[in-house]
Amino acid sequence: MDKARWLALSPLLDELLDLDGPARAERLAALAAQDPALGEELRRCLAAEGEAGQSDFLEAPAVAALNIAAPGPGIEQEGQLIGPYRLERPIGQGGMGSVWTATRADGRFEGRVAVKFLKAGLFAAGDAGRFAREGQILARLSHPHIARLLDAGVQEGQPYLVLEFVDGQPLDAYCRQHRLGIEARVRLFLDVLAAVGHAHARLILHRDLKPSNILVTPQGEVKLLDFGIAKLLQDEAQATEGAGATELTRHAGNAYTPQFAAPEQVQQADVTTATDVYALGVLLYLLLSGAHPTQADTQTQLDRLKSIVEHVPRALSEAAVRQGDPITASQARALRGDLDTIVAKALKKAPSERYANAQALADDLQRWLAHEPIAARPDSRLYVLGRFVRRHRWAVAAGSAAVVALLGLTGVSVLQAQRAQQAEVQAEARRHQAEDLLVYMLGEFAEKLRPIGRLELLDSVGSKSLSFLADDPRASATERLQRAKALTVIGEVRVTRRDLDAALEPLRAARALLQGDPPEAAQTAAWRKAQGAAAFWLGHVMLLKRDLPAAQQSFEDYRVVSARWLEALPQDMEAAVELSYAYANLGSMAMDAGRLTDADGAFTRSIALKRQALQALDGARRDGPTAELANSLSYLGTTQLWRGEFSAALRTFGEALAEIAPVREKHPGDGLWLFREAMLHRWMGETLLTQGHPENAQADLQAAVALLTKATALDATNKTWQIDLLVTELMAQEARLRAGHPGTAAELAALRARLEQIEQAGGQPQQLRRLPDRARWARLHAAHPSTRPDAADAVLQETRQRLRDGLKARPEDERLARALAWLDQAWLARTPATAAAYRDVCDAVLTDVSGMRAFLRTDQAVTATWLAAQSCPGREPDPETAQVRDWLASRR
Structure with a gap:
């Protein structure tokens, strides 16, 4: 039965269950007369309810009833190694799994951790890589009151989490033992x-x-445990929809603890930040009254679940008097009024009527502590006056005489106060409207859509709220910051939809809201981070639109705000990471434009900042940053390769491999780490091949092919990995050919067929991107012993013309320039110097490289081709020839 059908049946089923036998039969007959199919479904539901009631199925835990798989042999034993951790002893057991203490076994750091084993049946098979990556994302939570999730993985089919070990008492037990007041x-x-x-x-x-x-x-330090585990479970279930959900999802719905579940969890509706607010309301009710808000009058499990949806708790202060512990009962008077209202709002049945998020609830509790008016009730004059008197009781007493003397002015003052209050209420309503919108945009909806790549569904919401977010001259600095974040999300959404022109408006509005320095020191990090995000996405838009000067300026703005953030907070490693990303973006732009010296400097700075950030992390949190470091090293090595600095490039790629390989061994089933290591082997192979060492290149290129084959088998839908596998196989074939061991003509034909399939699937943009790969295939085809000379020349000329056309459209594209240079070298090499056509070939090649003069003495391939064309017999030497020859010699 789908969800929509159940929502139609549920109220009718409730109505029938509330009736006795004869009345139920009469009502069921009436419903069946109106809709026979509906009547039959209701009969089946009533029969199933009767069978379940006889079997007492709700008395047994749902997880046990599902017969979820236990851990495999060899797991959860004292002394067992789980990744780099050695198990010590069990400290807990529950329906979801068991918890052990463990220590680091490789000596990287001292101290204990908690290893939580989750029942393997809660997860779909074959998705260990996704589970581990999600664990790394959640491990980025960094807050003094959150027990860190250090790592996540799967060993021998057993999912596990590594968490910070916390030695403490549950919150309610701690309050009782220390006899804490309200x-x-x-x-x-x-x-x-x-x-x-x-x-x-x-x-x-x-x-x-x-x-x-x-x-x-x-x-007395609070530590929250298990943050994000429910997200791991839920995302795992979502990932398997269409292919069979997990046992827990199919039979028991989303995992939760019924005593603290919100109505929407019990009803299996969408969860939001307000869902956590409801659980927080139950906790606060329990802490302040000693009683549970919905379980006082219920007995069976079914009644408990029904009470969560329907039962309105008695007032907090009343519950404290009746059932509270001695401390809260003696102070129950303090609970009346505002605390009653705050807790009641947190426990509203409808999510939209609760506090939107934890911060809104905290704000009202802070107001209560400061004896200020709370937001959860109307700000009547008497109520506001009462809060004011309580905050300033002695000043009010001393001024009472003056108030009596000024009684004649009271009427005018009250009228002005009413008008001011109305304006304040309107402003407050507007602020709440903005806050609710921002929470919706940045919270619940974005959380659901981002992991599944469906952010574009936010676009309609963003379009309707764009003018409201951008235009409010009275907005405070905090409100401007929040609005800018929402506008940046709108821009990101539109970029993902490739609606680039529409993305400009929200991104420019976001940057306008964040102009200048942070308004106060406490907002430095958040302000600078938001400035950087808006600048980055605007630069990304301009890059996709091929407006390179505008993209360069936006990425430079991203660098400037990140540098100012780090200058203001030199110990903030998040600032260092953001600045490293900014330099990496600038390096990529410089590299694509052929400014290889600028690219070298930018990547070098990015690497230094990433190393600085890595030093501040313990071993359990280094995997993700290590991948980022290796990525920047790879870009630096590519820059060195293009400049002809082959030895330096090999050292840089080797350094990146040394960083990646140990981490990849920890994640043998993770395709992403396989891909990262494969690409570094490929770059090393290409460097050796360009350097003239095809025999040495074969080992690295074959290693890259093997790793990419394994990665694509793990994720057959990843088109990028499939393309990179094809390109690597082309390089491996070239290395074999140049080493004297050419592949067969059939292998070459198969490679061409795969390349054409990729080009056709991506249309014109993909054909342009794949031109360097087509040029490599053309060179390989022309040099193969089985290829006829006329067929080789035809393919070379066809591909050469495509590259010339591509460079007309993108004269700054160094990849296209390098591909044309290598192709022209192959053409020159095939033409005997004694042939009548040799001078014509030289002239044609010289025409090509003359259009690429910007890359001269910058790119090794273009420079070598230019020098070869200048050396043709009978040509007047160019005055620059000697300098170019010296530059090439210095590359060796």
């Missing part, structure tokens, strides 16, 4: 909200907040 409990709870708010801002929900997941250390 205010002390609220202040401790604010630490919980700060941690949840931090995760919400990074688009991560908890979905299972409960006392056992919130520990307090002996020093």
